[in-house]
Amino acid sequence: MRVEVVERLTEAVQEHLRVDTARALGLAEAAVAIARTLGDKETLARSLRAKANALYLVGDNRSSVELHQQSLALFEELVQPNEAARTLNASIQPLALLGQYNRAFAAAKRARKIFAAEGDERRLGRLENNLGNVFQRQDQSAQALACYQRAYKQLLLHKDTEGVAVALHNMAVCLISLNDFQRALETYQQARSLSEQHEMPLLTIQADYNIAYLYYLRGEYSRAIELLQAIGETAEKSGDVYHSALCHLDGSEIYLELNLAGEAAEVALEAFGRFQRLGMGYEAAKALTNLAIAASQQKNGPRALELFRQARAMFVHDQNHVWPSLIDFYRAMVLYDEGRYPESLRLAAAALEFFRSSALPGKAVLCHLLLARLSIRTNNLKRARRHCDAAREQLSKLESPALDYQAHFLMGQIHEVEGDGQRAYEWYQAARGLLEALRSGIRGEELKITFMKNRLEVYENLVRLYLARNAEGGKQSEPRPLRSRSHDGIRTHAGRASELSHRFSGGGSADEAFACMEQAKSRTLIDLIFGRAYPFQSNSSLLGQDGRARRLRETRQELNWYYHRIELEQLGRGEISPERIEQLQAQARTYENELQQLLRELQYQEPLHPALHAPAALTLAEIRAALPTDALLVEYFRVGDRIVAALLTRSNLEIVQLGSVSRVTALLRMLQFQLSKFRLGTDYVATFQDTLLRATRAHLQELYQEVFAPLYRNLQASHIIFVPHDVLHYLPFHALFDGQQYLIDLFTISYAPSATLYALCHGKLANSAGSSLVLGIPDSQAPSILEEVQSVAAVLPETEVFLGPRACEAVLREKGPVSSIVHIATHGYFRQDNPMFSGIRLGDTYLTLFDLYQLRLPVELITLSGCATGLNVVAAGDELMGLMRGLVYAGAQSLLLSMWDVHDRSTAEFMKSFYTRLRQDGRKASALRGAMREVRDRYPHPYYWAPFTLVGKVFDFNGE
16 A cells, blocks of 8 residues: 555556556556555546546546546646646547537647646647547548647657557548548558557557458458458457447448348447447447348338337437438338338428438438338329429439439339329330449448339339230230239229320330340349449459459449448538538549449450449340240249240240239249258158158149240240249249149250340350369268269269369369369358358358359359259349359359259269260250159159259250
8 A cells, every 4th residue: 555556556557558458447446446545646646547548448438537537636736737737638539539529629728738838749749639539520630630740740759659650540530531542541551560569459459440441431341341350359359349349330331231131230239239338329329220220121120110219319319410310211211111101201201301401412312202102102193293303303413323213213103103104114214224324333321221222123114014005905815904013012903004005105015025124134233243242352353454444443442432431421420511522422423434434445345244344135136046946935024913924936025924923932932841841851751752742743733834834835945945033033944743744854944044144155155175173072961972073073074073171262263264064062052131142162161152253164064063052042123143143154154053952862863864964965955854854763752853953055056
């Protein structure tokens, strides 16, 4: 119990503050306890300040401010101005974090006066650091940067390493606000090097966090997520709760933008708990908002609404003016999706009232669009038109093609409900034109809004207009009134359909309807390549070495930077600056124009490279040229609750209406239920094998009646190419049963993601004389993979086999581009929430769909023989995004994939039969049919013989 001990403890606290905050706080508490026992005021004042500093670093800003005040009062009582000024300086940062800016400025002013009077230049440098933080917190970047630059110069002269590192950190923050990415990154790296060199781990963590945040702003999500996860773990171990919480908050933002709602919810909840314990209300409310958005994306409306309510109350308490109205809009969206229209209308109108008079016209447009949709749903077309007109008027002053598309689409919908088919067609075509010119992707805030994600509505409505006209105008049979339901739930009554068909004269040909189906199916891939997911691919080799190609990637990064910066300006804590937002938007438009120019140049330079331009749908003539004379392409499309099929041959095109989506979905569930019973074990299957076969055949026969029987009378072909859509991606067409035989017994059958991709596959050059590459990853659940690999290797020519850990990504990248056939026996895994994160297991890693888009595999055939490698997840309103697309765009001419978890033994036998037949006559489709029949003789149930689908080019000749 001596004064000397307290002095040593407070010195130790200072030493540990940037190394181990938990230990520093423990030492400070011991110092305070001893000082109180001694009753020495000066000792107590120093120990209280030491504890206050430690509390600030662990994030307890309120307690920190209270102890600083106690320490200050004691130093003033003892008439020690220098110590009082040091205490005032230390209190500035926690005051700023609590939003008490006036008190922070007052403390800085008093401290500056004392330090200047005493000529303490080092302390004045540290004061400039803290004062700059207050300016930065208020979004006054120019003033903040001037403070940090003065601090850097003064502290460098006094060799204050810690102060110099802090100044560098702060300068980089300002450079972000000034949109100087490169200087900000270099400054952070300089600060990190200094912190690491002088063993200041907490400052190193801070530098790493800010570097990760820079990558996030640029849209380089892979690097950002990887860094944030590592930094969060390090911060947790070091007791740096603040940066650990920030890592979780930023991670939730990234996951939401990538449509990974599960991950977003998990890390947002962690961030919320941490910020709440730190007493940081604004950050806690943002985390809670992200948690609510994730819940809404997971279709949990009640939970989302409750979380939004809590977050709104927190923002109101924090005296934030923008976020409460934005949350009102989010709540209105959830209520809209739940069908609670009056409540949604009230909240959307309240949000519009705020944004109409704010400096955020884009948010006002979103409110108008939602109110227009709500008005259509409630049959108030006059109000819907008013909101559409208001949105379009504001959009004339903005450059937002994604919102402009929405406004034109809704105008078309209004005319369609009114029965004016001609005007509806004109507005839909204008919307379609805007959509097909859109390449820059939707922005951060728009990614969280449901109706912004579905880009296929306009194609569906154009096809429906064609069907309505055809149903009423055809003379071949009795006209049948069309009753259809669009995504927005508009039901076209029989009388209105009749009126529509007579007034609708523009377009409406079968060729145009087919073109809409095809363009819809290529739209998702366009969004994938040019939307938020594209910058995830950070490998520059994807774009080759061409300077313009590299510039394309850099321009996308710059656009992401400005989109994020605009959002930060609009939704930050400080006052909104219309001038700054306008400046950022102007800079973003410059990069958008540059992006369009680069795309035009690169499209002509390398027209089929998927990473350089979006693959638009081919013309009907180009698709027909890829069809053999005896082949029929059957392309399905969903129009509301109705399935439509386009039948295309080299000389004819016919569009036929089929059954309802709801009926087919119910039948598919029953079929999948029967297939799932094979997981119950061999004893169960052996006991009920006859019952299982009868039930499965019954469902396949019912599905045959719904989706194929109405087409059969028109078929004059020996080969069928099925192009599924929506739920039909889960249907094994080749196993459809007519009561006597399966479809594969009548035709050879293949599949394609779209007619365009089918034709592109036929135009691809592939290695026809290379060796065969066989990779096998056996495990306890698939022990026959080894047998399969051995039997396949015995059949294929010039085979190279790699098993287990040797079947790695490096081997695939090295040997795949020079092989003619690649066979991979492994498991696939799928993300229902975001299929772009699906992938396959290799010996050393998991190869995701992002990785597949970077591969070059110009081979004749890729086979994935594991579990469910061909399964495709269908997002709401979207075309499939599964391994199929990734492998096609890696260069494969054709694919052999599985639709469900395959049986180990029968798969080995199937592959041996398939490759043996393929070597004998070279015809993939015939080899597939022969292998299916051979395996079916031993294993009658479709579970064993029907899981495999052939995709892409199946003939070795073009059009013969």
